[in-house]
Structure formats: structure tokens, C-alpha cells
Amino acid sequence: MTPNSTEHHCNTTHELMASVLPPVVIIEMLLGLPGNVVALYVFCKYMKSWRTNVTFLFNLILSDFLLLLSLPFRIDNFVRGETWIFGDAWCRINLFMLAVNRSASIAFMTAVAFDRYFKVVHPHHKTNHISSKQAAGVACFIWATVIALRIPLLTNNLLKAGENYSRCRSFSNYEDVSPGILLHYIVFILEFFVTLMLLIFCSVRITCVLRSRPRLKDSKKGQRAIRTVLVIVGVFVFCFFPSIGTGLTVLILKSLGEKYCNTYNLTTELFSMSLAFTYLNSALDPVIYCFSSSLFRNYLKRTLNGMIQLQVSK
Template identity: 90%
Template sequence: MASVLPPVLIIEMFLGLPGNIMALYYFCKYMKSWRTNVTFLFNLILSDFLLLLSLPFRIDNFIRGETWLFGDAWCRINLFMLAVNRSASIAFMTAVAFDRYFKVVHPHHKINYISSKQAAGVACFIWAAVIALRIPLLANNLLSTGQNHSRCRSFSNYEKLSPGLLLHYIVFIFEFFVTLMLLIFCSARITSILRSRPRLNGDKKGQRAIRTVLVIVGVFVFCFFPSIATGLTVLMLNSHRNKYCNAYNLTTELFSMSLAFTYLNSALDPVIYCFSSSLFHNYLKRTLNWTGMI
């Protein structure tokens, strides 16, 4: 695992940072109207950018064979930053999907007419919620030290979970299944409406809406399902790990490796920006044309 994860995380960081920096620059400099979808996309970009900035410490940790050199306090802060921004990224992906859902399925609903300040208020509430749910990571000792190791993990083989870490586990599992159900609901309803209304089916905004939601669903499942599948398997095998020792150890390793997929989400999210914002898509094309990349 130690030999595989560092190059994977380095690739994710160098793929994700340019796209997110470009998106932040564009939204800050060129975006004049901060509508609801723009506000949610900006916060999605911000959460991805902050997560990628936290990755170098995990890369260093794995390069050294899971030897953490930065002390207990920074271990807690680093894992807190990763968890908060991963949850925020999921939350704002869902918010973007719901914005598209209401625009297509309920075009006259009052939620489509909320002001920029109200949208900013919703974004602040999302940040406050995800931070509050991850606060226990700052209150628990997450650094496991031994003769030959110093591991910094928020998921580990604890004999007894503290209430704070139990909440961390529950949030990790439930945010996947709740979000997946909401995204499937949005994509199914948008598709159904477009099919039942021929006028909308040929509309560019309607087509962009379904493409956006489908891309979000695809990125979400690809990035988060591996960690959920292996994590739940570890939990099931935990009470029988003496009997299924090899299977338990293998699944534990696979779970640790699958967390790299969750960070990949932050590198792939610029694809969502392209599908969600035609203005950003056109800006990206102009930039790539200018640099000679296309």
C-alpha cells in the first residue's frame, strides 16, 4: 500500500490543483452574477481546493511507510480538514444537482428565485453542518505510536470506539447512501420530465441539467463507492477477524487504498464545472486554445 498510494495521490494532486485554481480564478474575476448555482459551484471548488492542499501531508506519511512526523495536533487538524472538505464537496455536489432539479422539474417554485444572499446563507449552513459533524476528529487522539511506527488515521482498528469517532464512522457511511438516493431521484425526475415534455427535451438548458446530474452521479459513485464497499466489509469482518484473519487484513488494506478514490473526486470535479456552467466551459476552451493545448 505504501508504495502504491504516494504516486496515485501525487497524480491526483497535480491533476486537480490546476483545474480548481483555474476555476477559482475564473469565478472570482469574471463571474458578475452570483446566482444560486454559481454560489454552490464556487463552494464546491473551494472545498476541493482545500482538500487537495491537505494531501501533501498524507503523501509524506505514506512515503515514510505510515510514519507521521508532524505531531498529534497537526494529525488531528489534517484529518479534520480532509474529512470536512470531503463532506463539503459531497454536500455541494448534491446542492448543484438539486438546483438543476428545481430549475427543470419545478421551474416556478419559489426556491428558484432566492437571492444571492439567501444562497450564500445556505452555503454557510452547509459549511457549519459539516464542520460540526467533524469536530470530534479534533477532540480525539488519532495518532497511534509504537516502536516502529507512528500512524495518523481517522479509521483504525480500535478495540472500542469513542462516541466522537463512532459519529465520524456513521457520517462517512450515511452521507454516501443519503446522497446517492438524492442524486438518483434528481436524475430520474429530470429525465422523466424531459421525456414527457418534448419542448424541454430539445432545450439546451434541460439537456445541460441532465448531463450535469448524470456526471455528478457518475463521479460520486466512482469515487466514493469503493471506500464504502470495503469499509462495510471491514466492519462485518471485524467481529470475526480471528477466524478470517487474512480476509480481514486484505480488506483493511483495500479500504485504506480506496480512500485515494475519495480524494480523486476533487480532481474530477472540474468536469462538473464544465457541464454546469457554459460560461466556464467557454472560458476553459479559450484558455486551452490560447495555450495551444487544443
């Protein structure tokens, strides 16, 4: 059974995706964009000292913001039942933007968690004393790495047209996979499992250290550190596990042949639907900003208090 024969015998309709996914993604975009715009505004206007944590948070905000800007084209694609009307070049750019900013968001979430880890577990480590320029250098390295790993999305033909469809996909079930796209698949899988192990490691180590140091455990620094990492782990698993779980299931069913067509078709549609969870990450990340940055948290408190006082005065 080849990938081509799987496509021929196991045709998916995507009717559920066309009806459910667009309104869900629109809501995520409408919720996520204001939160990230406010975060960018606060960090750019009020941040006086660009410490390591601030640098990583700012780049996390930037990656989420850029991903959300790419969503209107995917929404149009979903509404049309996976019919892409913007041409081959923009198909590649759009999928490249989504993949790069997804990976960058994951990378900077991990960087924020590790920053908390070093401050609690290894408070005297030289990592806690790197300069703003060095932190910016780390951020640039992260961006360069994720961009380099996603270059195949720009160099491979991702738009497949037929008599009744024009599909723009980075994950395809109807063609032999090129080495570049295979790399895209591998990165998609590894970035989840490697990051999950790193985040669990940070959580466990921070928890163990806080239990062994009662004074630190009761301090604001210790409480904020464990809350930040736990929120990151929760958001990460909730948003990215559905796509990994369904994606791996699709690959397994694909290798088993056409006798599992019904299950394969259902799982393929579930994978498409799981993209909504991936995009939700960019809408939920402002929660991480609240736990990680007292500046952002205090700005929101002042704004809400001002709005309440204004309503009371009326």
C-alpha cells in the same frame, strides 16, 4: 473478540499501500490543483452575477481546493508506511480538514444537482428565485453543519504510537471506538447512501420530466440539466463507493473474529487504497464545472483556442 484483540492477531503490513498509494495521490494532486485554481480564478474574476448555481459551484471548488492542499501530509505519511512525523495536533487538524472538505464536496455536489432539479422539474418554485444572500446563507449552513459533525476529529486522540509506528488515522482498527469517532463513522456511511438516493431521485425525476416535455427535452437547458446530474452521479459513485464498500466489509470481518484474518488484512489494505478514489473526486470535479457553468466552459474554450492559434502562428 474485541477490537484490541483484532489488532493483536490481525496485523496489517501496508506494504502495497506504501508502494502504490503515494505516486497515485501525487498524480491526483498535480492534476487536481491546476483545475481547481483555474476554476477559482475564473469564478472570482469573471463572474458578475452570483446566482444559486454559481454559489454552490464556487463552494464545491473551494472544498476541493482545500482538500488537495491537505494531501502532501498524507503522501508523506503513506511514503513512510503510515508513520506520522508531524505530531498529534497536526494529525487532528489534517484529518479534520480532509473529512470536512470531503463532506462539503459531497454536500455541494448534491446542492448543484438539486438546483438543476428544481429548475427543470419545478421551474416556478420559489427556490429558483432565492437571492444571492440567501444562496450564500445556504452555503454557510452547509459548511457549519459539516464542520460541527467532524468536530470529534479535533477533540479525540487520533495519533497512536508504538515501538515501530506512529499512526494517524480517523478510521482505527486497534482501539475501542469513542462516541465521537463513532459519529464520524456514521456520518461517513450515511453521507454516501443518503446522497446517492438523492442524486438518483434527481436524475430519475429530471429524465421523466424531459421525456414528458419534448420541447424542454430538446432545449439546451434540459440537455445541460440531465448531463450535469448524470456526471455528478457518475463521479460520486466512482470516487466514493470503493471506500464505502471496503470500509463496510472491514467492519463485518472485524466482528467475525480472527479466523478471517487473511481476508481482513487484505480488505483493510484495500480500504486504505480506496482513499485514492476519494481524493480523485477533487481532481474530477472540474468536469462538473464544465457541464454546470457556461462561463467556465467558455473560458476554457477561449484559452485553448488562443493556445492553438499561438502554436499555428509560430
